[in-house]
Amino acid sequence: MRNIIGKYESSINALKLKERSLYYNTLILxxxxxxxxxxxxxxxxxxxxxxxxxxYVDYADSNEEEIEERYKDEHFNYIRFDESETFKEEFNQLxxxxxxxxxxVNPNYFSNKRDIKSKLTQTLQTQELLDNxxxxxHDIKNLxxxxxxxxxxxxxxxxxxxxxxxxxxxxAQPHEVFENPQLKLLFTFLYxxxxxxxxxxxxxxxxxxxxxxxxxxxxxxxxxxxxxxxxSNTVKVNEYDVEE
Numbered sequence: 001m002r003n004i005i006g007k008y009e010s011s012i013n014a015l016k017l018k019e020r021s022l023y024y025n026t027l028i029l030x031x032x033x034x035x036x037x038x039x040x041x042x043x044x045x046x047x048x049x050x051x052x053x054x055x056y057v058d059y060a061d062s063n064e065e066e067i068e069e070r071y072k073d074e075h076f077n078y079i080r081f082d083e084s085e086t087f088k089e090e091f092n093q094l095x096x097x098x099x100x101x102x103x104x105v106n107p108n109y110f111s112n113k114r115d116i117k118s119k120l121t122q123t124l125q126t127q128e129l130l131d132n133x134x135x136x137x138h139d140i141k142n143l144x145x146x147x148x149x150x151x152x153x154x155x156x157x158x159x160x161x162x163x164x165x166x167x168x169x170x171x172a173q174p175h176e177v178f179e180n181p182q183l184k185l186l187f188t189f190l191y192x193x194x195x196x197x198x199x200x201x202x203x204x205x206x207x208x209x210x211x212x213x214x215x216x217x218x219x220x221x222x223x224x225x226x227x228x229x230x231x232s233n234t235v236k237v238n239e240y241d242v243e244e
Contacts (some may be wrong), residue, residue, distance in 0.1 A: 002049055004177060006237040009213075015235045017046040020221060022134065025161065025186055026169040028214075030193020030203075035212035036171045039191060040136060040238050041070050047134045052166060053098045055129060056136040061106045069212040070240045075100040081109060083119045095128050130163050135208055137224050139172035157186055174200045190217040205234065212237045 006015040020128050025045060028036045056071070064078045076101045077092060094101050109120040124135075151223070170187070174195045177183065184190070191214040195206040205215055216235045222230040 002042070002045040004238075005039070006212075006235050007048070008190070009236055015233075015237070017043065019050070019166070019187065022047060022050055022052060023165075023167050023189035025167045026189040026191065027184075027187040027194070028169065028171045028191045029174050030191075030214070031173060033131065033194060033213070034193035035207070035209065035237060036195070037068055037138075038070070038195060038212060038240050040109075040138070040169055040171050040215065041068075041240050042237060044071075044136065048100065052134050053132060054100045054136065055133045056100075056102045056138065057103050057124070058102065058138045059107050060138065061104050071102060075103055078102050078104070080104045081106070081120060088123075092122070093131075095126065098110045098132065107126070120218045120224060125160070125163060131165055134166040135164070135168040137168060139170070157183070161186060181188070188219045191215070192217070193199065209234075212239060231243070 004014045007013065017181050021043070029037055031038050044054055044056070054075075058067070063144060066076070077094055078109060079087070079094065079101060080086065081103055091101075091103075105120065110118050119221045129135075167188075173177070174197060175244070176199070179200060191212050192201055192203075192206055194209045194211075195201050198204070198207060203215065207214070214235055214237060215232065217232045219230050
């Protein structure tokens, strides 16, 4: 199983994904080119090896030829979201077959009204997906535009995570919305990569990190009446190898 994804820079120990990773949520934050997609692909490989189907939601609305080759393995099934019956039939067929899905999405399909559930939201909350799939949400580059359109992001995520059996991985460039303490509590594993704007994260380490280096934080699993301790390490994530 491809569970060894890198190593800690402060010790000889390897960074391993464990079964807990399937059920808890991961947040990957870093500037463009820092290795977010590489890390997400490592997590995706582990989920696939664990016999859990994946839904990768690409809010950049990428054409198939624009998607990185590392995703185009035997598990790659591309589809572009729209509100047509043709899309619905094709998407439902992929779900019925428990296929791994890479779905390009224009975020404008989200409703910007709190009391209206868009067809995109309804699709993401399909019961078969919630019961069986591990989600990846790959945020668009224009973060401010995304969060203005998706005004109830935090409330949506809170409700959405309560419905899901498995966890999710959320990839994004740094943005002030992630300083929200409630939002941080949604994620057990945090990977903070290179960040040029130190207003967002209070650590000088982030400014000097090289590609595929992350400040890895995880919340311990000890039983406690309070919030569990957070352990931090700097890690180097292995570069993706198509022959893994």
